[in-house]
Amino acid sequence: xxxxxxxxxxxxxxGRLSRSATERTAGAGPRTAEVADWLAERRAAHRFAVTRxxxxxxxxxxxxPDTGNLAHHSSRFFTVEGLRAEIGGEPPTRWVQPIIRxxxxxxxxxxxxxxxxxLHFLMQAKMEPGxxxxxxxxxxxxxxxxxxxxxxxxAAVKYLDYFTRPGPGRRVVxxxxxxxxxxWFFHKSNRNMIVETDExxxxxxxxxxxxxxxxxxxxxxxxxxxxxARTVLSCAxxxxxxxxxxxxxxxxxxxxxxxxxxxxxxxSCVPLNYVTGWERDEWSIHRPDGRYFKVVSVGVEAxxxxxxSWTQPLFEPAGQGVVAFITQRFGGVPHLLVNARxxxxxxxxxxxxxxxxxxxxxxxxPGAAGRPPFLDLVLDTAPERVRYEAVHSExxxxxxxxxxxxxxxxxxxxxxxxxxxGYCWLTPGQLASLTRHGHYVNVQARTLLSxxxxxAVTW
Amino acid sequence: xxxxxxxxxxxxxxGRLSRSATERTAGAGPRTAEVADWLAERRAAHRFAVTRxxxxxxxxxxxxPDTGNLAHHSSRFFTVEGLRAEIGGEPPTRWVQPIIRxxxxxxxxxxxxxxxxxLHFLMQAKMEPGxxxxxxxxxxxxxxxxxxxxxxxxAAVKYLDYFTRPGPGRRVVxxxxxxxxxxWFFHKSNRNMIVETDExxxxxxxxxxxxxxxxxxxxxxxxxxxxxARTVLSCAxxxxxxxxxxxxxxxxxxxxxxxxxxxxxxxSCVPLNYVTGWERDEWSIHRPDGRYFKVVSVGVEAxxxxxxSWTQPLFEPAGQGVVAFITQRFGGVPHLLVNARxxxxxxxxxxxxxxxxxxxxxxxxPGAAGRPPFLDLVLDTAPERVRYEAVHSExxxxxxxxxxxxxxxxxxxxxxxxxxxGYCWLTPGQLASLTRHGHYVNVQARTLLSxxxxxAVTW
Numbered sequence: 001x002x003x004x005x006x007x008x009x010x011x012x013x014x015g016r017l018s019r020s021a022t023e024r025t026a027g028a029g030p031r032t033a034e035v036a037d038w039l040a041e042r043r044a045a046h047r048f049a050v051t052r053x054x055x056x057x058x059x060x061x062x063x064x065p066d067t068g069n070l071a072h073h074s075s076r077f078f079t080v081e082g083l084r085a086e087i088g089g090e091p092p093t094r095w096v097q098p099i100i101r102x103x104x105x106x107x108x109x110x111x112x113x114x115x116x117x118x119l120h121f122l123m124q125a126k127m128e129p130g131x132x133x134x135x136x137x138x139x140x141x142x143x144x145x146x147x148x149x150x151x152x153x154x155a156a157v158k159y160l161d162y163f164t165r166p167g168p169g170r171r172v173v174x175x176x177x178x179x180x181x182x183x184w185f186f187h188k189s190n191r192n193m194i195v196e197t198d199e200x201x202x203x204x205x206x207x208x209x210x211x212x213x214x215x216x217x218x219x220x221x222x223x224x225x226x227x228x229a230r231t232v233l234s235c236a237x238x239x240x241x242x243x244x245x246x247x248x249x250x251x252x253x254x255x256x257x258x259x260x261x262x263x264x265x266x267x268s269c270v271p272l273n274y275v276t277g278w279e280r281d282e283w284s285i286h287r288p289d290g291r292y293f294k295v296v297s298v299g300v301e302a303x304x305x306x307x308x309s310w311t312q313p314l315f316e317p318a319g320q321g322v323v324a325f326i327t328q329r330f331g332g333v334p335h336l337l338v339n340a341r342x343x344x345x346x347x348x349x350x351x352x353x354x355x356x357x358x359x360x361x362x363x364x365x366p367g368a369a370g371r372p373p374f375l376d377l378v379l380d381t382a383p384e385r386v387r388y389e390a391v392h393s394e395x396x397x398x399x400x401x402x403x404x405x406x407x408x409x410x411x412x413x414x415x416x417x418x419x420x421x422g423y424c425w426l427t428p429g430q431l432a433s434l435t436r437h438g439h440y441v442n443v444q445a446r447t448l449l450s451x452x453x454x455x456a457v458t459w
Numbered sequence: 460x461x462x463x464x465x466x467x468x469x470x471x472x473x474g475r476l477s478r479s480a481t482e483r484t485a486g487a488g489p490r491t492a493e494v495a496d497w498l499a500e501r502r503a504a505h506r507f508a509v510t511r512x513x514x515x516x517x518x519x520x521x522x523x524p525d526t527g528n529l530a531h532h533s534s535r536f537f538t539v540e541g542l543r544a545e546i547g548g549e550p551p552t553r554w555v556q557p558i559i560r561x562x563x564x565x566x567x568x569x570x571x572x573x574x575x576x577x578l579h580f581l582m583q584a585k586m587e588p589g590x591x592x593x594x595x596x597x598x599x600x601x602x603x604x605x606x607x608x609x610x611x612x613x614a615a616v617k618y619l620d621y622f623t624r625p626g627p628g629r630r631v632v633x634x635x636x637x638x639x640x641x642x643w644f645f646h647k648s649n650r651n652m653i654v655e656t657d658e659x660x661x662x663x664x665x666x667x668x669x670x671x672x673x674x675x676x677x678x679x680x681x682x683x684x685x686x687x688a689r690t691v692l693s694c695a696x697x698x699x700x701x702x703x704x705x706x707x708x709x710x711x712x713x714x715x716x717x718x719x720x721x722x723x724x725x726x727s728c729v730p731l732n733y734v735t736g737w738e739r740d741e742w743s744i745h746r747p748d749g750r751y752f753k754v755v756s757v758g759v760e761a762x763x764x765x766x767x768s769w770t771q772p773l774f775e776p777a778g779q780g781v782v783a784f785i786t787q788r789f790g791g792v793p794h795l796l797v798n799a800r801x802x803x804x805x806x807x808x809x810x811x812x813x814x815x816x817x818x819x820x821x822x823x824x825p826g827a828a829g830r831p832p833f834l835d836l837v838l839d840t841a842p843e844r845v846r847y848e849a850v851h852s853e854x855x856x857x858x859x860x861x862x863x864x865x866x867x868x869x870x871x872x873x874x875x876x877x878x879x880x881g882y883c884w885l886t887p888g889q890l891a892s893l894t895r896h897g898h899y900v901n902v903q904a905r906t907l908l909s910x911x912x913x914x915a916v917t918w
Contacts, residue, residue, distance in 0.1 A: 248465040264562065
């Protein structure tokens with residue numbers, strides 16, 4: 001019997017990723033400084049228009065008579081349903097809210113290839129209706145199962161084949177199911193893939209090759225690298241140098257297991273009709289106090305998407321979010337302060353979030369509960385202690401104008417002593433190693449991690 | 460600020476576990492050959508009696524009028540509810556069945572300590588009502604949350620403190636949430652822990668210290684090492700020597716991610732009243748054709764448990780199970796054939812099971828579907844090619860007389876060519892590395908893995 005054994009671990013990959021991260025100004029494709037112009041050119045090459053519409057103008061979508069759920073007549077894509085959430089405690093915390101349910105697993109895939117001995121990544125100029133600037137730098141492939149099984153009846157997804165058909169000239173660099181926004185999606189996860197190929201890759205006008213370092217440099221620009229690209233890049237198996245940490249890897253796993261065990265959560269989908277405290281009018285489903293988010297609808301015209309016009313619901317948050325890691329050195333080793341955070345849509349109780357993740361506006365109204373721990377410390381950090389700052393959009397296919405200000409800050413006064421329950425210091429390498437597996441690191445924390453894997457931020 | 464950094468990885472642990480696995484005949488406690496006698500002595504020291512009772516004689520348990528669910532009046536412990544399962548496909552597979560729902564996370568913990576430079580594990584002689592021989596070798600601590608928050612109003616759980624209170628003389632060896640039987644439990648997981656201590660550990664009559672190798676030797680005895688001990692031991696971070704494999708670790712993760720993505724499953728709890736095709740009489744809930752399992756009740760008297768008498772429901776399977784790994788060498792490296800298996804109660808679509816996992820009696824009745832792949836190959840393997848064989852009990856706190864014949868076989872004729880969908884070759888080291896995280900390896904496969912981590916089976 002002929003067969004090939006493979007080394008269990010590719011010992012050259014981390015070095016090749018690091019090499020790609022050092023190339024920040026230019027690669028085989030456009031120079032970094034030219035990418036914004038290239039995106040503007042691609043935007044000009046197509047006709048894009050997104051307009052708010054009343055629910056009555058949704059085509060193929062309707063509120064179901066028995067449940068009130070907002071669904072497409074094909075039963076595919078996604079539905080807007082209700083979430084009933086309960087977190088155990090004395091007293092327990094309970095709430096209901098609208099939530100997006102989309103049980104199918106999509107593919108977010110970036111194709112990689114060496115040019116002149118340097119790994120490059122094939123990035124797409126892609127329009128998504130919820131992005132404030134519509135078109136951003138996206139993975140090679142960003143396809144729901146409905147996309148690639150062709151429920152849309154649109155054009156075939158370009159380059160999909162590299163991610164669905166393994167072959168001798170194709171090597172998996174990363175392939176892991178990662179969660180999406182747990183406050184807005186119920187049990188949603190996507191397949192985050194990086195595949196390296198030796199094959200000749202055909203060119204397409206909306207696609208371009210960039211190094212890891214170029215993408216890292218572009219992560220300093222607001223609203224340029226989309227969420228799907230950020231989450232995939234956070235999964236790149238980059239090596240981090242730390243060999244010691246506040247907690248050994250075993251202690252960290254034990255802390256996380258303890259956090260997952262100590263929360264008794266009961267999260268279930270219920271009919272949207274059961275969601276009390278939210279109102280529906282012609283244009284939106286919203287809370288009378290304006291907090292959290294609204295469910296709205298848009299009409300879309302696009303020349304470069306698989307189909308040229310459609311309508312769909314989107315979630316529109318109540319304000320700009322803040323997502324921030326506090327970083328601090330211990331014995332010279334940089335650490336990040338993570339929070340084991342319950343979100344209603346998570347498959348399993350908690351995932352690790354950044355130190356702070358919230359929409360500050362939610363805490364300004366009369367009667368709003370106390371401000372989240374560390375929020376004011378982050379917002380008050382002096383500019384020279386801000387290691388990273390940029391505004392990024394969340395998934396533009398489901399969320400409208402959902403932007404967050406992403407920060408990594410190193411406050412002048414170190415945090416000493418015991419942390420609040422649910423918080424823990426870990427190293428960038430420890431956080432990165434957890435993204436080899438799903439359901440450890442939430443999507444917002446993965447955006448900040450992508451700043452480390454691409455070399456956008458270094459210590 | 461004073462603080463200690465820890466090395467991320469404990470480089471001595473794997474060697475110390477291996478050292479303990481080589482001590483097979485004797486350690487600081489009883490000789491291996493004496494353990495069965497010690498268990499018999501502990502059995503004789505207590506008064507144990509388990510009798511079948513009709514549902515009407517359950518104390519504190521009742522079928523709920525609105526749902527038909529079998530529940531305890533305290534709303535704790537567990538409930539017997541319905542499962543509605545749907546697996547996508549053409550056509551989809553659908554079924555309903557009773558299932559145990561117990562959302563709380565328990566602790567299965569083994570305390571470890573060095574004696575004369577060799578790691579020993581504190582094992583308990585514990586009675587569980589469903590075990591055919593009642594008393595088996597169990598983890599140091601085996602406690603539901605109801606146990607240790609004292610809903611039972613019984614005695615305190617001995618040694619619990621080592622697992623719930625970290626301290627300087629206590630080091631976590633393993634701590635991971637692992638699933639339990641996905642066909643009988645809905646979303647159940649327990650915290651599998653090994654904690655090493657340097658402290659003086661007080662003696663208790665029902666507890667004894669054994670080496671890893673002694674426990675491995677005892678795994679060759681039928682019905683001696685209980686399921687909870689086996690699953691915890693499967694998580695011991697033992698080193699395996701293989702550096703190459705049929706699939707690299709990245710390829711293996713990609714295969715697994717693909718398996719998890721390609722199954723569209725919809726599993727939901729429904730009232731037990733909705734479970735059609737099952738009948739309830741005075742003594743059991745069962746199918747008219749006798750397949751799968753029954754829900755029954757028992758009365759228990761026990762001298763060594765936290766409370767001395769109680770009644771409870773148990774699930775009683777329709778026959779003895781077969782759980783078998785087929786093993787084969789490729790390029791001299793041993794591999795195991797795993798199956799990415801859907802079970803209705805899994806939190807996330809599939810987990811890796813052994814090559815074969817079934818109750819063969821379910822496939823003998825007229826109208827039963829075809830026999831599972833590889834079952835006949837396993838059962839027909841010549842005795843000299845059987846690398847491991849023993850009968851073990853499943854969780855005796857929930858299942859009555861649930862025994863499986865566990866096998867590792869190396870058929871004389873190698874399996875060549877393409878495998879059926881959902882099957883894959885991996886090495887023992889790859890399987891073990893997946894148990895560092897939850898929801899990859901199911902509980903039956905973990906029993907067979909414990910034969911490798913304890914050195915019960917070697918190649």
